[in-house]
Amino acid sequence: MIRVAIIGYGNLGRGVEFALRQNPDMELVGVFTRRAPEAVETQGATAYHMNDLLAKKGEIDVCILCGGSATDLPVQTPEITHHFNTVDSFDTHAKIPEHFAKVDQIAKENNRVSVISTGWDPGLFSLNRLYAQSILPQGETYTFWGKGVSQGHSDALRRIDGIADATQYTIPNTEVIERLKAGEALTLTTRDKHLRECFIVLEAGADEARIREEIVTMPNYFADYDTTVYVISQEELNQNHKAAPHGGTVLHTGITNESTKQVIEYNLQLESNPEFTASVLVAYARAAVRLANEKQFGAQTVFDIAPKYLSPIDVETLRRELL
Amino acid sequence: MIRVAIIGYGNLGRGVEFALRQNPDMELVGVFTRRAPEAVETQGATAYHMNDLLAKKGEIDVCILCGGSATDLPVQTPEITHHFNTVDSFDTHAKIPEHFAKVDQIAKENNRVSVISTGWDPGLFSLNRLYAQSILPQGETYTFWGKGVSQGHSDALRRIDGIADATQYTIPNTEVIERLKAGEALTLTTRDKHLRECFIVLEAGADEARIREEIVTMPNYFADYDTTVYVISQEELNQNHKAAPHGGTVLHTGITNESTKQVIEYNLQLESNPEFTASVLVAYARAAVRLANEKQFGAQTVFDIAPKYLSPIDVETLRRELL
Numbered sequence: 001m002i003r004v005a006i007i008g009y010g011n012l013g014r015g016v017e018f019a020l021r022q023n024p025d026m027e028l029v030g031v032f033t034r035r036a037p038e039a040v041e042t043q044g045a046t047a048y049h050m051n052d053l054l055a056k057k058g059e060i061d062v063c064i065l066c067g068g069s070a071t072d073l074p075v076q077t078p079e080i081t082h083h084f085n086t087v088d089s090f091d092t093h094a095k096i097p098e099h100f101a102k103v104d105q106i107a108k109e110n111n112r113v114s115v116i117s118t119g120w121d122p123g124l125f126s127l128n129r130l131y132a133q134s135i136l137p138q139g140e141t142y143t144f145w146g147k148g149v150s151q152g153h154s155d156a157l158r159r160i161d162g163i164a165d166a167t168q169y170t171i172p173n174t175e176v177i178e179r180l181k182a183g184e185a186l187t188l189t190t191r192d193k194h195l196r197e198c199f200i201v202l203e204a205g206a207d208e209a210r211i212r213e214e215i216v217t218m219p220n221y222f223a224d225y226d227t228t229v230y231v232i233s234q235e236e237l238n239q240n241h242k243a244a245p246h247g248g249t250v251l252h253t254g255i256t257n258e259s260t261k262q263v264i265e266y267n268l269q270l271e272s273n274p275e276f277t278a279s280v281l282v283a284y285a286r287a288a289v290r291l292a293n294e295k296q297f298g299a300q301t302v303f304d305i306a307p308k309y310l311s312p313i314d315v316e317t318l319r320r321e322l323l
Numbered sequence: 324m325i326r327v328a329i330i331g332y333g334n335l336g337r338g339v340e341f342a343l344r345q346n347p348d349m350e351l352v353g354v355f356t357r358r359a360p361e362a363v364e365t366q367g368a369t370a371y372h373m374n375d376l377l378a379k380k381g382e383i384d385v386c387i388l389c390g391g392s393a394t395d396l397p398v399q400t401p402e403i404t405h406h407f408n409t410v411d412s413f414d415t416h417a418k419i420p421e422h423f424a425k426v427d428q429i430a431k432e433n434n435r436v437s438v439i440s441t442g443w444d445p446g447l448f449s450l451n452r453l454y455a456q457s458i459l460p461q462g463e464t465y466t467f468w469g470k471g472v473s474q475g476h477s478d479a480l481r482r483i484d485g486i487a488d489a490t491q492y493t494i495p496n497t498e499v500i501e502r503l504k505a506g507e508a509l510t511l512t513t514r515d516k517h518l519r520e521c522f523i524v525l526e527a528g529a530d531e532a533r534i535r536e537e538i539v540t541m542p543n544y545f546a547d548y549d550t551t552v553y554v555i556s557q558e559e560l561n562q563n564h565k566a567a568p569h570g571g572t573v574l575h576t577g578i579t580n581e582s583t584k585q586v587i588e589y590n591l592q593l594e595s596n597p598e599f600t601a602s603v604l605v606a607y608a609r610a611a612v613r614l615a616n617e618k619q620f621g622a623q624t625v626f627d628i629a630p631k632y633l634s635p636i637d638v639e640t641l642r643r644e645l646l
Contacts, residue, residue: 134633310457
């Protein structure tokens, strides 16, 4: 049995708790939190304070880190990798090299494996970009996200004066995807690839016209997109827009022999973004423990890990049944 | 530079010759054939007789074996792996364990790497089945092939008395795929998943009614499918049905947290099946040489090989730009 600790218990941590139930070769030691453990409502797991993690060192094979990339993981992944094998979903793309280098050094010094930046993007989408570009080097790779909720954009809406609550959907331009798949060569702007839909709840007396203008002109977040704003009630938002669906497409269109068109497409259609990300983290937690057993210490990403390490099934059976 | 030999020169061998032109870190030493070399029309490569292969031992890093799975590869892959790193596309699923065991022993005894059974199925489709099932263990995986030409079914048609020439298309049932993606639980028969379309050219005086009946009732090949037969002229067949498009879909529908639906889908849409397969072989040839440089000798499949080995780009750059 692979013994797992969940570090941090938000939507992602809860997703890991669910995912572990589907993996009979893994068992959950407990949830570790900076909050008062008795205040954390798990789905059945015992909650401990983070200060008690080190005392459990002999009982844990891998820690799945479920904190955020902005402030939690840059500190937690290095710290915890001193003592445990770890898996994280660090997704600040620009800071991945720095994060990797820091964690890699600690992992090697302490004989640990740390799988960083896994999930679906970075993660499965990265894998598909790599496989596709390696196989069809004369080609173009396009990543489309959605339809799904962007937490970052929803947060940006909620920070606007006069907005009580909000949900933002990122929507891929499916017409453009179909044209690319049909072999058209398109030069795409940011605006061409995705649309944005905002469902907002106004505070009493808020100036709707000013708020609409502020949204569609917001730099980085909305100004470069075709953005539609819907004003709805808090009840409607709660009822229809509080789930966390997501997904997307990695499309690679290439040619062989000068003009023969070949298309590789990978799609995810997720009813719950955090639960799916959690399922990816759990599969890579299995890989982390196996790689540690083989003494392949250091930081690793999805690029470094042979696919067989993710499966609970032995490789002879995989060759016979899945190849 | 990775120095490559092509063993066998049919459609697949020619595809490898084209693919190598797109990979500036690889160079083609030559084509090796059992035919008279001067009778082989390459796209520019020098052709040698197979008997001259061993004399080039010091000039070749990896041999890409482009023969057939029925009779060529079961003999050639073990033989050539005595002396060279090899890559093959052995696709007789039932015999993969036997082929693997034989090649693995020879590769280990002779310090070679042999990547067997790569291409797209087995190959990329196998990878996607493995990743999807590892991430969403509570789920179902479906593989659909087509729309594409099945050489085996086309050959079966041509063996019928009275048929001068023929092309058979395997067509996936897209309605079923859409229903599965929408979350329906379907129990599918062979007939539900694929349709078959046969374009046949009759010999003069052939009995069309008898031939049609013989096709749609042919066991294993057509009896279990809804099969449509079109009688056309040789001119029309030559003009419209001599290309080798193919492709397909690996669909995995799973659930997390008891009822949250998650869908993973991988699609290939290929204008040329042999050219695409060749491109996969070339990427794995790069991996074979690198693994041999790391002394990871033995037979390997797509399950055993970390994705980074396929790319000519160093892993630091991959982390920075593709992750």
